[in-house]
Amino acid sequence: MCTVCGCGTSGHHHSHGGGVIDFGKGVAAMHVPGLSHERTISIERGILAKNDALAQANRARLCAADVFALNLVSSPGSGKTSLLVRTIVDLKKRRPILVIEGDQQTSRDADRIRAAGAPAVQLNTGKGCHLDAHMVSHALDEVTLIPGSLLFIENVGNLVCPAAFDLGEAHKVVVLSVTEGEDKPLKYPDMFAAADLMLLNKSDLLPYLEFDMDACLAAATRINPYMDILLVSARTGFGLEKFYDWIEAGASGRRVFQKDPRASVSQQTLGLVESANT
Amino acid sequence: MHEMSILESIIELVDDEHRKQSFGKVRMIRIRVGALAAAEPESLRFCFEVIASGTIANGARLEIETVCGAGWCPGCCRNVALTERYGACPECGNTRVCMTAGDELQLAEIEVE
Numbered sequence: 001m002c003t004v005c006g007c008g009t010s011g012h013h014h015s016h017g018g019g020v021i022d023f024g025k026g027v028a029a030m031h032v033p034g035l036s037h038e039r040t041i042s043i044e045r046g047i048l049a050k051n052d053a054l055a056q057a058n059r060a061r062l063c064a065a066d067v068f069a070l071n072l073v074s075s076p077g078s079g080k081t082s083l084l085v086r087t088i089v090d091l092k093k094r095r096p097i098l099v100i101e102g103d104q105q106t107s108r109d110a111d112r113i114r115a116a117g118a119p120a121v122q123l124n125t126g127k128g129c130h131l132d133a134h135m136v137s138h139a140l141d142e143v144t145l146i147p148g149s150l151l152f153i154e155n156v157g158n159l160v161c162p163a164a165f166d167l168g169e170a171h172k173v174v175v176l177s178v179t180e181g182e183d184k185p186l187k188y189p190d191m192f193a194a195a196d197l198m199l200l201n202k203s204d205l206l207p208y209l210e211f212d213m214d215a216c217l218a219a220a221t222r223i224n225p226y227m228d229i230l231l232v233s234a235r236t237g238f239g240l241e242k243f244y245d246w247i248e249a250g251a252s253g254r255r256v257f258q259k260d261p262r263a264s265v266s267q268q269t270l271g272l273v274e275s276a277n278t
Numbered sequence: 279m280h281e282m283s284i285l286e287s288i289i290e291l292v293d294d295e296h297r298k299q300s301f302g303k304v305r306m307i308r309i310r311v312g313a314l315a316a317a318e319p320e321s322l323r324f325c326f327e328v329i330a331s332g333t334i335a336n337g338a339r340l341e342i343e344t345v346c347g348a349g350w351c352p353g354c355c356r357n358v359a360l361t362e363r364y365g366a367c368p369e370c371g372n373t374r375v376c377m378t379a380g381d382e383l384q385l386a387e388i389e390v391e
Contacts, residue, residue: 039389042386043292044385044386046383046384047288047291048284048383049287128282130280130283160316161280163316164280164316189364222373
C-alpha cells in the first residue's frame with residue numbers, strides 16, 4: 001500500500017522489481033453501491049488538486065532528505081538524456097546523483113544513465129504522455145535518498161502536458177535544442193512559463209544552422225521574463241560548467257538570478273559562429 | 279493525451295465525494311474549463327465515456343462550462359480579453375498582461391441519485 005496516496009491493490013499495478021514501474025497497465029475498478037435520491041453536490045475543487053497535493057508531499061519529502069530535484073522537460077530529441085549522461089559523468093564526484101527516467105516504454109534511457117554511473121528508476125507511462133506526482137512518489141520509494149544528493153527527473157519528451165503536472169521538483173528545466181524552431185517558446189508557452197531555467201542545447205551546431213538566437217531569446221523572455229537561460233552543448237561540454245554552477249547554487253540554497261541572460265547568450269552565439277568561420 | 283489523466287483525476291474527485299456521501303449513481307458531472315487552459319473540451323468529451331466506464335461515473339453526462347480568457351493590462355490599467363496565453367493586450371499591445379481568467383480546470387458540481 002502506498003503511504004503517500006493511500007492507494008490499495010485495486011486499480012494499481014505496482015511493479016517494484018527491476019527498477020521499472022509501469023503505470024500503463026492499471027485499470028480503474030470501483031464499487032457502485034445501492035441507489036439513493038437525486039441531488040446536486042457542489043464540489044468546486046481544482047481537477048489537478050490531487051496531483052498538486054501529492055507533489056507537495058514529494059517536495060516535503062525531498063526537502064527533508066536534503067535532495068535537490070530538477071524536472072527536465074523538452075520535446076523528444078532535444079538531447080535531455082545525453083545532457084544527463086554528461087552531467088552525471090562530470091558531477092558524480094561532487095554530489096551523489098539519482099535519476100528518475102520517464103518514457104512511454106522501454107528502459108533504454110535508464111540503461112544509459114546506469115552505464116554513466118548513477119542509479120536510475122525507469123518509469124514507463126504506457127498510454128500517458130507525462131509523469132505525475134503519484135508515479136514519482138513510487139519511484140522515490142525505490143531509491144535511497146542520500147542527503148546532499150541531486151535528483152534529476154527526466155520527463156517524457158513532450159512540450160505540452162508535463163507543464164501542467166507538478167512533481168515536487170525544486171525547478172523545472174526546459175531544454176530547447178537549436179535544431180528546433182526559435183519560436184518554440186511562443187508555440188508551447190506553458191512549458192516555458194513553468195520553467196526556471198532554459199538550456200539551449202546543441203550549441204556546437206549553431207555555425208551550421210540558420211537559428212535566429214535573438215528571436216528565440218526574445219520569445220523566451222516574453223513568455224517568462226524571470227527564466228535563467230544558458231547556452232550549452234552536451235556533446236562538446238560548452239557552457240556546462242555554468243549549468244553545474246547553477247545547480248550547485250540551487251542545491252546549496254543560494255540561487256542568484258542572472259542579470260541579463262539574453263545579452264550573454266547572444267554574445268556567446270556570435271563568438272561560436274565567428275570562430276567556426278575563421 | 280493528458281485529457282485522459284485529467285478525466286481520471288475528475289473521476290478520483292467524484293470517487294472521493296462518493297466515499298464522503300452516499301449516493302448510488304452519478305447522472306452528470308459539470309466541469310469548468312478555461313479557454314486558455316491546457317485541456318481541449320473536445321478531447322475531454324471524446325475520452326469521457328471510456329474513462330468513466332466501470333467507475334462510479336459510469337453512464338454519467340459530462341457538461342463543460344467554458345470560461346473566456348481575460349487579463350489585467352498594466353498599460354491600460356484595466357481588464358482586457360485574452361485569446362492566447364501570454365498574449366499581448368488587444369488595446370495597447372503591452373506583453374505583460376497578467377492572466378486573471380481562462381486558466382480554470384475545476385470540478386464544479388455533480389448530480390447524483
